[in-house]
């Protein structure tokens with residue numbers, strides 16, 4: 172039997188409740204945020220997360236390519252500019268490279284993606300491929316983990332300078348920049364999702380899309396946990 176749809180408010184609340192499974196609770200994140208990560212673990216996170224950073228504007232370009240509504244494209248295109256930059260504005264990828272330098276990595280090594288763990292690569296590629304194949308509304312819904320991102324950026328701004336005095340202050344501009352950008356993005360993504368997924372079945376599908384994205388973020392950190400905490404990167408047990 173078909174169940175009646177949730178009200179707009181209840182649907183929004185159920186999306187927000189997914190924050191319970193955000194990667195802010197992943198042991199790797201907890202380790203970094205409580206000052207227990209060593210330099211190699213911070214560097215590993217920054218270098219691997221760069222692959223996610225570079226995937227985001229490609230993902231957003233896929234959404235634009237699938238979107239036949241000019242008003243939506245006009246707003247969504249801002250996300251690409253936020254990351255890639257434009258004349259007079261360096262953008263988020265450049266800010267992430269400054270973070271990389273602030274934690275002692277060379278920009279060349281990070282930009283080359285050498286050392287990106289296979290699990291991180293697969294997870295990010297899954298996100299981009301989903302955006303290519305899904306409708307633009309479904310792909311917009313998958314960006315809604317950004318509902319929970321301002322808190323994680325704020326945590327880093329509040330805690331890292333004290334825990335990791337060796338990180339140059341210049342490195343934190345990315346997180347500051349994302350505080351306002353994520354809030355703006357999420358308002359747009361949420362409107363699209365609440366407007367589009369109407370029946371109970373569709374609403375439940377939207378929740379499963381958000382879960383898929385939570386899985387991606389969690390899996391990225393699982394790969395880092397294996398490599399930089401348990402020292403069990405892929406192939407560590409193979410013969411020389």
Ligand SMILES: O=C(O)c1cc(C(=O)O)c2c(n1)C(=O)C(=O)c1cc(C(=O)O)[nH]c1-2
Pocket residue numbers: 227313314315316317319320323324349388
């Ligand atoms: O540092 C984080 O934990 C984090 C998480 C997420 C997220 O929840 O997907 C994003 C970001 N940062 C971020 O900086 C960012 O630009 C971003 C874009 C998107 C997206 O799905 O379109 N997520 C995120």
